Amino acid sequence: MTMSALSRPGERDRLVVKFTQIDWTFAIALCLLAGTGALMMFSVAGSSWEPWAGAHLFRFGFCFVLMIALALFDVRVWFALAYPIYGIGLLLLLAVEFVGDTRMGATRWLDLGFMSFQPSEVMKVGIVLALARFYHGISAEDARLSWWLIIPALMIAAPVLLVAHQPDLGTAMLIALTGAAVVVLAGLSWKVIGAAVISFVAAVPIMVMFVLHEYQRKRVMTFLDPESDPSGSGYHILQSKIALGSGGFFGKGYGLGSQSQLNFLPEKHTDFIFATLAEEFGFLGCALVLALFAAVIFMALRTASLAHSHFGRLAAAGVTATFTLYVLINGAMVMGLAPVVGVPMPLLSYGGTVMLTVMIGWGLVQSVRVHRYTEVTSGKGAFV
Amino acid sequence: MSEPSIFFSEVNERQGAFHRRSFLLGGFAGVGLLALGGRLAHLQILEAQRYQKLSASNQFNFRLVPPPRGLIVDRNGAVLATNRPNFRLLVVKDGEHEPGETLKTLAHFVPLDEARQERLMREFERTPNRTPVSVMEDMTWEQFSAINVRAPEMPNVTADMGEVRVYPHGGAFAHVIGYVAKVNREDLTETGPNSEPILLHPGFRIGRQGVEKAFDLDLRGRTGAKKVEVDARGREIRNDTDGDIPAAPGKTVELTLDVDIQNRALEVMGDESGAIVVMDCRSGDLLCMVSAPSFDANRFVRGLSTAEYRALADYERRPLLDKAMSGTYPPGSTFKMTTALAALAAGINPEERIHCSGGWRFGGRTWRCWRHGGHGAQNMHDAIKNSCDVYFYQVALRMGPDHIARAAKALGFGQAFDIGIPGQRTGVVGSTEWKRTQVKRDPTWHPGDSVSYGIGQGYITANGLQLAVMTARLANGRKQLNPRLIKSVGGVEMPPGDEVPNLPFSQEHLDYVRSGMIAVANDRSGTAFRQSQLGLGDVLMAGKTGTAQVRSYDGVANRDSRSVRWGLKDHNLYVAFAPIDQPRYAISVIIQHGGLGGATAAAPRAREVMRVALLKDPEIRARIIQPMPLPDVTDLPPVGVAPEGAVVAPPPLAPGEPT
Known part of the structure; x- marks a missing residue:
């Protein structure tokens, strides 16, 4: 397939052609990451597909097919559904506020009868779509600094406040950072960025003292001095660091990680699966996995820069920013550089909701890639 | 592009x-x-090395292993306290499983009634997390394997094999050896041996009484450790046997007691309450120290129920009291040898006769002799043989209390001996000085006090051990023997009881008094002639009876103890030694509230125990079992004065001549 073939009218809309336009290198990288996750789950379950490794691969398979399917949707469909998806997400968050299920002191779930479901996950993709849709319609000048920017500010603030109130600080922070990433990518003035960063840094201590819940404050405090209480709340961080450090350069060997096999490592198959990996495969294995993550991120960013439509660019970059944040926050947490906030390592960690969100996001990115030449038409300010 | x-x-x-x-x-x-x-x-x-160390300290743990407790054996090596395997059921509070639920499940396999479950739940509340609680001891093999088969479903349950203390002779040694029991909070200290973590092990037991308590540290041994791989909840995954530190068993404590004599002594006590002490007259070793009734120390190891404890504590014959050491009784007539020695030392002529008419008026009242009709004119020898009270009333009055006190102390009264275990009560040895300082309401010594002192009543009390020591010192005839109970600890011999100064009495006086004791048991008119026949050929016993009253006879029409309740009956005593020619063993028998006479209640028991002691002695056995003498031997040596090693013909069954 040559580029000239793609330029022929009608050729690009053929399904087979679209199929070939998917970034298959990227797809293989995703498979390798998910496969690594399953490998570690197999190890910590005592060389068993039950209960995690099998389910993880099955879910990934399903999500992978979903990603391919979503990649074939025209980017203009995504464009048209951007605001509706955001709107539904917001409504669901409001619904959680009033009729949500309370588990372990937090109201995050909606019981749909056959499954429970976290609307905050919808918002992770919804916020990217809605902001990309909005910035598609305004000029570079307006995106830099104008009164229009009150709208994206409100678009971000509404879901962040609702999620923070559940309370789910980790997800609220992720949504806020994802939104902020899109706003910055769209070309926000450096002066505003600087002012925002300064005011955020100033606000952190106040947030910690007055806004955070007791358990959240404790986590932050423990993070600052984890060894003060090694059997209490500092336990997670300390055990994770022991698992990492004891892995050394080559690791203890597959299935031989004492920290994870003997349950010293908490959440060994979910949030702390990277520590399991580090213990058994050492620095070498970790470096390879981090390189895979880097490849995924850079391939996705390349996709974003190829798109002809501003919507496509911002949507793809926004999804990539979310993914990057996941990887960096989880990595920092596992390595004792950040408080324990409950952010999983995408693709590696066990957990259906996050897998689904991430793969839907990659479906959007691939759709942008497949339809990178597609013109998305809309007038200035046409956000309704 | x-x-x-x-x-x-x-x-x-x-x-x-x-x-x-x-x-x-x-x-x-x-x-x-x-x-x-x-x-x-x-x-x-x-930082890999640092974290590898931390990881290893997570992964591997040293589990303390209680050392096997040291054995306690008798003088011949017979085991008196040992350990046997015990299948134990432990439940650990791991914060994940509800102990109450676990107990309900376990109740399907082992008997755990509601009340026991409630008691265990209270124990769970008190114990910290991850410390195992013993739910059941001594499971049968069937119960043990039933639990073990289901162990994977119950990660907080362990069934393991520990050791439990066992006393194969039950009650016979309960007072001397004591028992072990669970460690209390009060036993734990900040420093020293009782601060060691092994004390928190559910299988560890601490000595509570007697030898178990006194030699607890010697018996404990050195704690071992097992290197195990554990998971985050502290459950054992694997045992690394190469990393184990073996436990060293505790030292063996060897007692001077003899298991056969001890068992026979408890046997002859029957239902009676009292004590029997047997002592070697040459070395001072205690061969027997029994207090009756006794209790089964094995029950204490497991822990008594309240009902069991109440039954023991409330019984009027007090099984928990060691009557050989802690019970003090008036020695009664067994004290008369002491009075006699004091009189001889005070210069009273033993051949002087005092007339006994069955009573003696002094100080406005009549002091009665035990024999209504009186003994007639008595010299000291006759007075001992007949146990004439009137003679000793007058002799005691004549010399005063301080002479008697001096002799009594020299024979061991009023003294606690260093036998290695605590619990001796010294009793009272009256003297003018003692009464002045100790009796606040009446500090002067009255002549009447001396009168009853002379026959071992009033201001004189003694325990069974002291009576045995007195008898052994008299029988030894030279040394101020000390008793010894602990023969060796961990193979190290304890100091013997015969490295002591001589008695402060002249040999002549001691021989005189001893001849009185020989007459008591061997003269047909002696007070315990019939009860003192050993039936061991020329091996004869000497003794002295005693009856100590526990109530005032004033205004009592019938002195006969048979009609009054147990607590008011007379105490019956007998002290003896054998053989009379070369004394080997001394014995004291106290029958508390026996209600008969010293001769009737105590002497036959002394005879039975003495027979066992003599028959176990190879020297004595050689004397009894010997070839028939050649018929031409005519020169029979008199009984009781056979030179050592001489071949002696079997004497007539009952010796006729009083010595």
């Missing part, structure tokens, strides 16, 4: 801004990932 038209149409300000910003995002991601890589390198390469 082969479509320049499209490419250039999209070149605008927005795209340029996005490209610059997306480079920034890429840079941010790159820096972030590199930072993570740097952190990884720091942890996994630079």
Whole structure:
């Protein structure tokens, strides 16, 4: 397939052609990451597909097919559904506020009868779509600094406040950072960025003292001095660091990680699966996995820069920013550089909701890639 | 980029801004990932060793192993206290499983009634997390294997094999050896041997009484450790046998007691309450020290129920009291040898006769002799043989209390001996000085006090051990023997009881008094002639009876103890030694509230125990079992004065001549 073939009218809309336009290198990288996750789950379950490794691969398979399917949707469909998806997400968050299920002191779930479901996950993709849709319609000048920017500010603030109130600080922070990433990518003035960063840094201590819940404050405090209480709340961080450090350069060997096999490592198959990996495969294995993550991120960013439509660019970059944040926050947490906030390592960690969100996001990115030449038409300010 | 038209149409300000910003995002991601890589390198390469150590200390744990407790054996090595395997059921509170639920499940396999479950729940509340609680001891093999088969479903349950203390002779040694029991909170100290973590082990037992308590540290041994791989909840995954530190068993404590004599002594006590002490007259070794009734020390190891404890504590014959050491009784007529020795030392002529008419008026009242009709004219020898009270009333009055006290102390009264275990009560040895300082309401010594002192009543009390020591010292005839109970600890011999100064009495006086004791048991008119026949040929016993009253006879029409309740009956005593020619063993028997006479209640028991002691002695056996003498031997040596080693013909069964 040559580029000239793609330029022929009608050729690009053929399904087979679209199929070939998917970034298959990227797809293989995703498979390798998910496969690594399953490998570690197999190890910590005592060389068993039950209960995690099998389910993880099955879910990934399903999500992978979903990603391919979503990649074939025209980017203009995504464009048209951007605001509706955001709107539904917001409504669901409001619904959680009033009729949500309370588990372990937090109201995050909606019981749909056959499954429970976290609307905050919808918002992770919804916020990217809605902001990309909005910035598609305004000029570079307006995106830099104008009164229009009150709208994206409100678009971000509404879901962040609702999620923070559940309370789910980790997800609220992720949504806020994802939104902020899109706003910055769209070309926000450096002066505003600087002012925002300064005011955020100033606000952190106040947030910690007055806004955070007791358990959240404790986590932050423990993070600052984890060894003060090694059997209490500092336990997670300390055990994770022991698992990492004891892995050394080559690791203890597959299935031989004492920290994870003997349950010293908490959440060994979910949030702390990277520590399991580090213990058994050492620095070498970790470096390879981090390189895979880097490849995924850079391939996705390349996709974003190829798109002809501003919507496509911002949507793809926004999804990539979310993914990057996941990887960096989880990595920092596992390595004792950040408080324990409950952010999983995408693709590696066990957990259906996050897998689904991430793969839907990659479906959007691939759709942008497949339809990178597609013109998305809309007038200035046409956000309704 | 082969479509320049499209490419250039999209070149605008927005795209340029996005490209610059997306480079920034890429840079941010790159820096972030590199930072993570740097952190990884720091942890996994630079600090790897430190974390490997921490990981190993998580993974491996040393589990304390209680050492086997040292044995307690008798003088011949017969085991008196040992350990036997015990299948034990432990439940650990791991914060994950509800102990109450676990107990309900376990109740299907082992008997755990509601009340026991409630008691255990209270124990769970008190114990910290991860410390196992013993739910049941001594499971049968069937119960043990039933639990073990289901162990994978119950991760907080362990069924293991520990050791439990066992006393094969039950009650016979209960007072001397004591028992072990669970460690109390009060036993734990900040420093010293009782601060060691092994005390918190559910299988560890601490000595509570007697030898178990006094030699607890010697018996404990050195704690071992088992190197195990554990998971985060502290459950054992694997045992690394190469890393084990073996436990060293405790030292063996060897007693001077003899298991056969001890068992026979408890046997002859029957239902009676009292004590029997047997002592070697040459070495001072205690061969028997029994207090009756006794209790089964094995029950204390497991822990008594309240009902069991109440039954023991409330019984009027007091099984928990060691009557050989802690019970003090008036010695009664067994004290008369002491009075006699004191009189001889005070210069009273033993051949002087005092007339006994069955009573003696002094100080406004009649002091009765035990024999209503009186003994007639008595010299000291007759007075001992007949146990004439009137003679000793008058002798005691004549010399005063301080002479008697001096003799009594020299024979061991009023003294606690260093036998290695605590619990001796010294009793009272009256003297003018003692009464002045100790009796606040009446500090002067009255002549009447001396009168009853002379026959071992009033201001004189003694325990069974002291009576045995007195008898052994008289029988030894020279040394101020000390008793010894602990023969060796961990193979190290304890100091013997015969490295002592001589008695402060002249040999002549001691021989005189001893001849009185020989007459008591061997003269047909002696007070315990019939009860003292050993039936061991020429091996004869000497003794002295005693009856101590526990109530005032004033105004009592019938002195006969048979009609009054147990607590008011007379005490019956007998002290004896054998053989009379070369004394080997001394014995004291106290029958508390026996209600008969010293001769009737105590002497036959002394005889039975003495027979066992004599028959176990190879020297004595050689004397009894011997070839029939040649018929031409006519020169029979008199009984009791056979030179050592001489071949002696079997004497007539009952010796006729009083000595």
